[in-house]
Amino acid sequence: MIHEESIANIINDDSFIEAMKELKQMHLDMIVNSDVDEKEAREICYLRITTINEIMSHLQGIADGKKINNTKWNI
Numbered sequence: 001m002i003h004e005e006s007i008a009n010i011i012n013d014d015s016f017i018e019a020m021k022e023l024k025q026m027h028l029d030m031i032v033n034s035d036v037d038e039k040e041a042r043e044i045c046y047l048r049i050t051t052i053n054e055i056m057s058h059l060q061g062i063a064d065g066k067k068i069n070n071t072k073w074n075i
């Protein structure tokens with residue numbers, strides 16, 4: 001079972017946020033510093049950044065699930 005509060009604690013943790021930013025920046029730097037003929041490397045970096053964004057969105061959705069459920073009962 002997934003605990004929304006635990007996920008919320010993780011995605012709001014400053015160290016986790018910083019680690020995700022650094023990971024995305026590392027891949028952005030690889031794209032920026034790639035040579036013209038390194039199309040595959042840029043595509044892989046793009047896919048990794050997209051994956052990080054999707055994971056973060058998914059975790060945020062789980063964390064927001066508790067807020068949504070609490071709001072339903074207040075209506």
